[in-house]
Amino acid sequence: MSEIDSPDGLPIVQPTRERVKQFLETVDRDPLETVGEIPPAYRSMTVQKSAANAVMAGCEPAYFPVVLTALEATLEPEFNLYGALATTHPCWPAIVVNGPIVEELDINGGANAYGQGSKSNATIGRALTFAYMNIGGAIPDQGDKATHGGPHKFGLCVAENEAESPWEPLHVERGFDADESAVTVVASESPHNINDHVADTAAGVLTTAAQTMAKVGTNLAYLNAHGEPHLVLSPEHAATIARDGWSKDDVKRFIYDHARIPQEELRDQGMFDEAGGGWPTHFRGLREYQDVGLAAKPENVLVTVTGGAGRHSLFHPSFGDTESVTKRIPGH
């Protein structure tokens, strides 16, 4: 096969047999084993083809177990990869990594974790993007009909800043041991900033967060039967909240209760449709004075701690009709 063109416009590494072999040696899998069928074309992806795409993305061989596990996680039915890749909405699978592998691979969960500067952050997410394009056919304006897309579609992978989080890490919350490594995938938009430099209480910080999150134009105002608003707290904001004795569940409950949109603001805006009943199914029957939430239940609010110094947090609006998936990285 002749040289492969870049799928995303940036230079790539050619997936030679020797390079792919080095990647395959990092996982205990048959190279020809089918990992799954990638939508929207639903074409078969083998372990070897996923490795070839990881090579192209510029990954180191040691990153491949993260890439492969993340790809498999996005193929779980509840993730709705078919919808997430094809949609006009600017969502894309984002990866959060937990556990000892974060340090081993130097995945940034600290200062500028969502920005430039880390090879593992930059290339692990890019490998997923390549697999979706090269195998699934999620090509802009073909199998991927995003109206605008977004910078996160070049690939988005961060670590949780477990050392500076006052609470248990995401993967432990979801049943894994702290010394295991895991990836969580979320079909979400690029993150939006939440600036609060003055609040000195849990309720104060989280009121600012809730006000930033609950906006008429978010998909979560309508497609929230499964959707998970993802609040990424900075270590400083998390410390302020924890100082008041609040648990992560308390944070979720507060966001569930307060990240809400008054019915009169939603009516005839966004995706409100009178013929369809107007409100999301699970919020129908609200009294007029009750506001519409972004999550169907408090547990659906996703809370992680990532970032460096500073009093900014982030909100990832979700595609809405999708559920995040956490998988342990085999052998790690």
Added chain:
Amino acid sequence: MTSQDEEILNPFADEIEAKGTVLADRLSTVDSVRIGLFSNTKKNADYFLREVGAQLEADYDVDVSEVVYKDVATSAADEDIYEELLGYDAVLIAYGDCGSCSSWTMHDSFQLEEAGVPTVVFCTEEFTTLCQYEAENQGVPGLPIVEIEHPIADLSPEAVASDRVTDDILTSVTEALTTDPEVLVDLYQGKYTGAASSELV
């Protein structure tokens, strides 16, 4: 390093095997049949379908259903919706006017065709390429996708009925429901994507 080590491996999907069409048998006539109207809940899809149904009832001896809705446009319909729709001789589905709703509308159509119910999918012109790309790659290249003018979401219900339901669309619907599947493959394969079967790789 050998030349074999330097060989570039294929990162793309392998060529798909040529799949036989799974299109349902079509109707011999649209007279005396029961047609189900199925909305994916996109704005005004129900108004569009009702107008198509009314015009079919005016021209033919057909019995058109009330609009059946699925829960949400961005996922597959629930099984009980499929079961209800399987009670009709044919189903009209509206409509694809965004990426995820188009994709899952195609999925719903594939399920009904597989179960033996002929369908017609309505899709705005900006999304017919996506719909047909999915039909071709999921083994249903002849699935009839009837194109309607885009945009459609910022029209009033009255304008959707008066401006978007054209005589050509009604002709395409009756043709799609009564034309043999093999002929539909000739009519629809590559109609929007420009792909011949040999190019579906």
